[in-house]
Amino acid sequence: MDPMPPAAHTRPRFSATFDPYTISEIQRAAATGIYDIRGGGSKRRLPHFDDLLFLGASISRYPLEGYRERCGTDVVLGTRFAKTPIRLRIPVTIAGMSFGALSAQAKEALGRGATAAGTSTTTGDGGMTREERGHSKTLVYQVLPSRYGMNPDDLRAADAVEIVVGQGAKPGGGGMLLGQKISARVAEMRDLPEGIDQRSACRHPDWTGPDDLEIKIEEIREITDWEKPIYVKVGASRPYYDTALAVKAGADVVVLDGMQGGTAATQEIFIEHVGLPILASIRPAVQALQDLGMHRKVQLVVSGGIRNGADVAKALALGADAVAIGTAALIALGDNDPRLEAEYEKLGTTAGAYDDWHEGRDPAGITTQDPALAARLDPVKAGRRLANYLAVLTLEAQTIARACGKSHLHNLEPEDLVALTIEAAAMARVPLAGTDWIPGRSSF
Amino acid sequence: MPVVDLAATSRRALNAMLHALPPDTNETHWQVANPEGGHAIAAGLDAPVTVEIRGHVGYYCGGMNKRATIVVDGNAGTGVAENMMSGEIRVKGDASQSAGATGRGGLLVIEGSAAARCGISMKGIDIVVKGSIGPMSAFMAQRGNLVVFGDAGETLGDSIYEARLFVRGAVKSLGADCVEKAMGAEERGLLAGLLQRAGLYGAASPDEFRLYGSARRLYHFHVDNADAY
Ligand SMILES: Cc1cc2nc3c(=O)[nH]c(=O)nc-3n(C[C@H](O)[C@H](O)[C@H](O)COP(=O)(O)O)c2cc1C
Numbered sequence: 001m002d003p004m005p006p007a008a009h010t011r012p013r014f015s016a017t018f019d020p021y022t023i024s025e026i027q028r029a030a031a032t033g034i035y036d037i038r039g040g041g042s043k044r045r046l047p048h049f050d051d052l053l054f055l056g057a058s059i060s061r062y063p064l065e066g067y068r069e070r071c072g073t074d075v076v077l078g079t080r081f082a083k084t085p086i087r088l089r090i091p092v093t094i095a096g097m098s099f100g101a102l103s104a105q106a107k108e109a110l111g112r113g114a115t116a117a118g119t120s121t122t123t124g125d126g127g128m129t130r131e132e133r134g135h136s137k138t139l140v141y142q143v144l145p146s147r148y149g150m151n152p153d154d155l156r157a158a159d160a161v162e163i164v165v166g167q168g169a170k171p172g173g174g175g176m177l178l179g180q181k182i183s184a185r186v187a188e189m190r191d192l193p194e195g196i197d198q199r200s201a202c203r204h205p206d207w208t209g210p211d212d213l214e215i216k217i218e219e220i221r222e223i224t225d226w227e228k229p230i231y232v233k234v235g236a237s238r239p240y241y242d243t244a245l246a247v248k249a250g251a252d253v254v255v256l257d258g259m260q261g262g263t264a265a266t267q268e269i270f271i272e273h274v275g276l277p278i279l280a281s282i283r284p285a286v287q288a289l290q291d292l293g294m295h296r297k298v299q300l301v302v303s304g305g306i307r308n309g310a311d312v313a314k315a316l317a318l319g320a321d322a323v324a325i326g327t328a329a330l331i332a333l334g335d336n337d338p339r340l341e342a343e344y345e346k347l348g349t350t351a352g353a354y355d356d357w358h359e360g361r362d363p364a365g366i367t368t369q370d371p372a373l374a375a376r377l378d379p380v381k382a383g384r385r386l387a388n389y390l391a392v393l394t395l396e397a398q399t400i401a402r403a404c405g406k407s408h409l410h411n412l413e414p415e416d417l418v419a420l421t422i423e424a425a426a427m428a429r430v431p432l433a434g435t436d437w438i439p440g441r442s443s444f
Numbered sequence: 445m446p447v448v449d450l451a452a453t454s455r456r457a458l459n460a461m462l463h464a465l466p467p468d469t470n471e472t473h474w475q476v477a478n479p480e481g482g483h484a485i486a487a488g489l490d491a492p493v494t495v496e497i498r499g500h501v502g503y504y505c506g507g508m509n510k511r512a513t514i515v516v517d518g519n520a521g522t523g524v525a526e527n528m529m530s531g532e533i534r535v536k537g538d539a540s541q542s543a544g545a546t547g548r549g550g551l552l553v554i555e556g557s558a559a560a561r562c563g564i565s566m567k568g569i570d571i572v573v574k575g576s577i578g579p580m581s582a583f584m585a586q587r588g589n590l591v592v593f594g595d596a597g598e599t600l601g602d603s604i605y606e607a608r609l610f611v612r613g614a615v616k617s618l619g620a621d622c623v624e625k626a627m628g629a630e631e632r633g634l635l636a637g638l639l640q641r642a643g644l645y646g647a648a649s650p651d652e653f654r655l656y657g658s659a660r661r662l663y664h665f666h667v668d669n670a671d672a673y
Contacts (some may be wrong), residue, residue, distance in 0.1 A: 001521055004452070030670065032667050034668070091453050147567075150546060150548075151508070151529055152510060152527075152529065178665070179664060190586075191548065191567040191587050192586060193606060193663070197663065197664045205544040205545040205564040206541075206544055206546070206564070212522065215484075215522075219484040219507050219526075223489060224457050224485050225459075225463060255601075259591055323545040343623075
């Protein structure tokens with residue numbers, strides 16, 4: 001115990017407004033003249049899936065036997081127009097993360113893990129690599145504003161196409177890849193000079209607005225002979241209208257990414273202050289699909305801070321058809337591993353907080369283009385860890401679904417949920433626990 | 445020569461026929477009648493054939509073209525030759541916005557004028573415009589060459605990387621980091637070659653053009669490091 005200070009003195013008191021982190025940021029800004037750039041998603045506490053609970057079975061609801069009774073997990077994406085929809089064993093997909101942001105080894109590991117678990121991976125802002133195509137049974141090819149590496153052969157080699165309008169970490173922002181990561185291979189794939197600090201476009205170059213998007217989708221369907229599902233990915237900001245417009249433009253699948261969603265490199269201020277948490281976005285998106293008679297016909301994939309099987313189950317109960325994971329998949333590969341603590345310390349951080357993914361010095365070999373660091377990641381072992389993690393997510397979601405008496409994860413519904421906070425109740429449109437009250441929908 | 449009448453055959457059927465052509469096809473010259481401003485006509489071709497389209501086309505004509513020669517005997521809508529990889533696309537009339545957007549190779553010739561964002565994010569394509577181009581052209585242009593006989597609209601070459609812009613007429617304004625550069629023998633030779641390939645050699649002398657490109661001042665984030673001084 002500290003001795004009591006003399007009565008004449010006060011203890012140092014930190015401000016809630018100017019807390020130590022805020023002060024250090026002002027000092028850093030003054031010293032450098034540049035905003036803070038980092039990877040990952042929003043780090044502050046936000047209304048999230050933790051604010052929801054499942055009710056489970058009771059006298060009026062009948063559960064399924066934990067280990068014995070069937071609880072389906074499969075999902076089909078792209079049933080609306082595509083000749084060849086995507087069939088996945090589990091409703092957890094790997095989100096788009098670029099080669100450039102990630103090492104080729106990490107991309108290979110994602111492909112291996114996802115394929116073993118029966119799900120898909122997604123390219124990213126930087127084109128398709130042979131490592132990824134070679135190891136992913138089901139690969140979604142992103143069409144981004146930058147169009148780095150875009151070409152018709154890769155478009156046709158993909159199993160589905162995802163037009164990226166925005167990302168949850170930065171709705172309205174383009175990509176960033178700093179010079180340290182623009183290796184010769186990355187530069188060549190992107191048609192850029194080596195070593196520059198690359199900022200990619202935030203607007204698509206050849207369409208503006210929903211009517212153009214419809215024609216763009218038509219063109220991609222023509223080029224791929226109407227075989228592949230076309231997804232449209234949006235950052236959560238106006239989920240009702242964006243979902244409705246994507247459906248109107250002809251999307252087979254809508255991907256909705258909340259503000260907790262990770263990024264490879266974005267301004268901290270952007271990550272923390274633009275966009276909606278995923279919890280607030282799913283119901284409006286589902287509402288749009290329902291209003292158009294398209295729920296379960298156009299599939300909804302949601303992402304942004306999915307960590308465990310409860311998150312998966314909650315997202316599905318709110319009406320999503322599948323989820324996507326980015327950050328959690330990287331952690332499963334080996335990101336932020338405490339065994340690398342000494343190296344994180346050298347980088348001025350600690351395991352669990354490392355987010356300078358843009359610097360390319362990742363001791364785990366995941367978010368880097370440094371050949372020596374990248375070689376540290378064994379794609380086979382890392383892929384296996386990811387497959388294990390995906391299996392656990394699925395088992396956990398099934399555990400909850402069975403307890404709610406559901407023979408398929410897709411049978412989960414909002415009626416299985418209650419909220420712990422008024423905010424979460426309003427956002428997820430489920431009653432506050434112990435009440436019948438859905439703020440904004442029913443009176444207390 | 446196969447003639448496909450889009451008044452009687454669907455665009456889907458036309459594109460499917462063109463996509464199915466083997467590389468050594470004997471059907472190397474196609475005509476398309478009554479395009480009626482349809483979208484994505486002759487998009488995604490990958491064969492050394494010539495497709496002549498008699499009339500106006502809508503968006504994304506010849507999108508992602510590889511190897512084919514496409515001639516539009518009319519005007520073209522948004523995104524003609526978008527992301528072209530190789531081959532040649534020639535528009536005899538005017539082109540709308542985003543002509544040659546993100547193109548990675550091949551040659552796009554526009555005999556009339558092109559609207560806004562011509563050559564946006566171009567990545568290796570060569571574009572020759574006999575008329576003028578609209579505002580925001582060559583925005584974030586990465587590689588390749590854009591030749592303009594007429595004038596260029598506002599903010600030409602904003603945030604440009606390594607593409608070269610040759611303009612004969614007036615430039616309304618240059619975008620961020622785009623500057624005029626001295627034209628040496630190498631650039632003059634390159635330009636002469638482009639004019640030749642576009643069938644416009646003699647239509648203008650390379651000496652009449654001015655060259656614009658990147659000042660490369662935006663290539664790295666500016667960090668002040670106030671305490672280091
Ligand atoms: C390292 C990294 C790179 C990313 N690159 C892309 C990208 O190229 N394109 C894209 O649409 N989203 C990209 N994202 C976002 C993910 O696709 C996804 O929306 C997000 O990671 C989901 O949230 P989560 O990280 O909380 O799971 C990236 C995310 C990370 C972590």
